[in-house]
Amino acid sequence: xxxxxxxxxxxxxxxxxxxxxxxxADAVARRGRRPVMxxxxxxxxxxxxxxxxHHWIAIGQAGRFFRLARAENCHEVLFIGTVLRPPITQLRLxxxxxxxxxHMMRSYRGGDDKLxxxxxxxxxxxxxxxxxxxDVAPEVFVxxxxxxxxxxxxxxxxxxxxxxxxxxxxxxxxxxxxAIVANNNVLAVEAAEGTDNMLVRIADLRRxxxxxxxxxxxxxxxxxxxxxxxxxxxxxxxxxxxxxxxxAGLAGLAVAAGSTMIAEADQAIAAADRAGIFLVGVxxxxxx
Amino acid sequence: xxxxxxxxxxxxxxxxxxxxxxxxADAVARRGRRPVMxxxxxxxxxxxxxxxxHHWIAIGQAGRFFRLARAENCHEVLFIGTVLRPPITQLRLxxxxxxxxxHMMRSYRGGDDKLxxxxxxxxxxxxxxxxxxxDVAPEVFVxxxxxxxxxxxxxxxxxxxxxxxxxxxxxxxxxxxxAIVANNNVLAVEAAEGTDNMLVRIADLRRxxxxxxxxxxxxxxxxxxxxxxxxxxxxxxxxxxxxxxxxAGLAGLAVAAGSTMIAEADQAIAAADRAGIFLVGVxxxxxx
Numbered sequence: 001x002x003x004x005x006x007x008x009x010x011x012x013x014x015x016x017x018x019x020x021x022x023x024x025a026d027a028v029a030r031r032g033r034r035p036v037m038x039x040x041x042x043x044x045x046x047x048x049x050x051x052x053x054h055h056w057i058a059i060g061q062a063g064r065f066f067r068l069a070r071a072e073n074c075h076e077v078l079f080i081g082t083v084l085r086p087p088i089t090q091l092r093l094x095x096x097x098x099x100x101x102x103h104m105m106r107s108y109r110g111g112d113d114k115l116x117x118x119x120x121x122x123x124x125x126x127x128x129x130x131x132x133x134x135d136v137a138p139e140v141f142v143x144x145x146x147x148x149x150x151x152x153x154x155x156x157x158x159x160x161x162x163x164x165x166x167x168x169x170x171x172x173x174x175x176x177x178x179a180i181v182a183n184n185n186v187l188a189v190e191a192a193e194g195t196d197n198m199l200v201r202i203a204d205l206r207r208x209x210x211x212x213x214x215x216x217x218x219x220x221x222x223x224x225x226x227x228x229x230x231x232x233x234x235x236x237x238x239x240x241x242x243x244x245x246x247x248a249g250l251a252g253l254a255v256a257a258g259s260t261m262i263a264e265a266d267q268a269i270a271a272a273d274r275a276g277i278f279l280v281g282v283x284x285x286x287x288x
Numbered sequence: 289x290x291x292x293x294x295x296x297x298x299x300x301x302x303x304x305x306x307x308x309x310x311x312x313a314d315a316v317a318r319r320g321r322r323p324v325m326x327x328x329x330x331x332x333x334x335x336x337x338x339x340x341x342h343h344w345i346a347i348g349q350a351g352r353f354f355r356l357a358r359a360e361n362c363h364e365v366l367f368i369g370t371v372l373r374p375p376i377t378q379l380r381l382x383x384x385x386x387x388x389x390x391h392m393m394r395s396y397r398g399g400d401d402k403l404x405x406x407x408x409x410x411x412x413x414x415x416x417x418x419x420x421x422x423d424v425a426p427e428v429f430v431x432x433x434x435x436x437x438x439x440x441x442x443x444x445x446x447x448x449x450x451x452x453x454x455x456x457x458x459x460x461x462x463x464x465x466x467a468i469v470a471n472n473n474v475l476a477v478e479a480a481e482g483t484d485n486m487l488v489r490i491a492d493l494r495r496x497x498x499x500x501x502x503x504x505x506x507x508x509x510x511x512x513x514x515x516x517x518x519x520x521x522x523x524x525x526x527x528x529x530x531x532x533x534x535x536a537g538l539a540g541l542a543v544a545a546g547s548t549m550i551a552e553a554d555q556a557i558a559a560a561d562r563a564g565i566f567l568v569g570v571x572x573x574x575x576x
Contacts, residue, residue, distance in 0.1 A: 162461070165461075166458070166461050166463075169457050169458065169460070169461070170454070170457065170458075170477075172457070173450070173453075173454050173457070173474050174473075174474070175454075175473075175474035175477065176474075176477065180479075185462075185463075185480075186461050186462070186463035186464075186479050186480075187479055187480040188479045188480060188481070189458075189463065189464065189477035189478075189479050190477075191468075191474050191475055191476045191477050192473075192474075192475040192476060192490070192493055192498065192499050193476070193489055193493060193498070194498070197489075201481055201485075201489075202480075205480055205481060210480065210481070210482070211480050
């Protein structure tokens with residue numbers, strides 16, 4: 001958040017899956033702040049969590065988390081990594097969570113944004129301040145400009161602008177951090193399937209000649225939903241994204257600079273260079 | 289078109305794939321008008337085309353089509369059935385088509401709507417009037433109201449309204465005649481993959497527990513893009529759509545009444561009844 005003051009209390013990091021929890025914890029530790037990892041069972045990777053002070057928690061056990069965070073002297077909490085919305089019938093709720101159920105239930109109706117802002121209200125009700133990755137680890141975000149050796153063409157730039165406008169138009173529906181546009185045609189809009197599945201779909205449609213554009217045309221664009229709480233669930237990319245963009249036969253990918261996280265940036269850029277595709281951080285406002 | 293006068297000239301029907309060319313030709317013939325089928329090679333089904341006076345044509349051979357249509361005394365033409373945008377390098381163009389290339393090239397940039405309005409300009413340049421399926425066969429369109437035995441719940445109605453609003457918001461991008469919304473969450477937005485692929489994707493995401501809603505929640509909604517030329521490429525459903533809606537675990541499907549075509553309506557409704565899902569024609573304006 002813009003008004004955040006640097007803090008040197010230990011930082012509670014609630015960790016889902018993927019490699020971002022490690023990247024964030026490393027960045028926090030490099031700045032001399034102590035990360036305390038709270039691995040979400042079933043999602044977080046033990047090899048990541050166990051490199052720092054850590055606890056394991058389950059979704060629905062807010063009371064346990066608050067007790068542990070207090071004992072660790074944490075006043076701020078960050079949520080990072082992949083967690084899919086669990087079936088509500090599978091949650092095992094502790095007493096404090098049950099007291100917070102009105103918040104939680106409201107969060108279950110509506111899209112991810114509402115789920116996450118509900119989670120933030122719960123955390124704040126427990127006395128913790130919720131911070132975003134940008135506040136503590138700005139280096140995991142894609143900067144503005146071309147990364148790597150290849151740059152978007154004029155046509156690619158036009159496709160990027162169209163995709164950004166589309167993602168913007170979807171803001172009120174709490175869906176769509178990504179879209180694929182090729183030569184001005186919208187080929188795919190991301191919803192529940194996620195970016196990798198969307199890219200595989202385009203590769204399949206090309207193979208089946210349902211999409212008949214020549215290879216090397218089209219862009220993947222990722223940007224936060226308009227109005228999204230920037231403390232949660234920001235768009236992210238990594239080496240696998242690059243590989244799937246290449247397999248989908250696109251010219252490259254553009255992401256919202258400063259609000260899209262990149263995992264293993266060096267490998268991702270090297271993969272883009274090898275595949276002959278561009279990777280560029282663009283201002284979101286360029287299309288709004 | 290609203291201002292269309294009934295005509296008794298033979299009607300040129302340019303036929304792509306699927307079962308709608310047969311349904312339209314039958315409806316035209318029932319009204320005492322002579323259908324002249326122009327099957328698009330590689331797309332149209334010979335068993336359908338050959339039941340009436342017919343010719344085979346290839347995409348890019350506008351000159352040949354105009355000569356044949358003139359010889360058949362056709363003054364109106366209708367486009368119906370599935371044709372995917374061919375790779376431009378695979379088109380074999382005749383001389384009249386080449387003269388019309390400026391139109392055609394403009395049509396290749398932009399979405400399907402632009403492609404099709406380009407095709408209409410080409411037909412009109414050749415002296416034919418382009419009519420829509422609604423003008424000649426209104427009975428192939430879904431009427432307003434519940435078809436079959438099952439009706440949408442209040443929650444389903446809310447999901448339908450949200451999906452219609454989403455499809456409306458996508459109008460400027462010439463994409464998206466369909467979306468899936470479940471309990472207020474947008475699960476899928478259709479682009480190049482088509483409705484059946486989108487439904488299979490939701491079935492897959494459920495199986496993989498990437499979508500964790502209970503079965504029987506969620507709706508498929510289909511409606512024309514806002515601003516779409518209603519003479520072309522209207523949304524359509526049939527028995528297979530119903531089967532895929534059931535496999536995706538949705539509660540039912542809602543389509544824009546009067547502008548969505550239904551193939552084999554009796555079988556489709558029977559399939560919905562058997563699967564316990566609803567099928568309803570809704571006013572598009574209800575969400576605009």
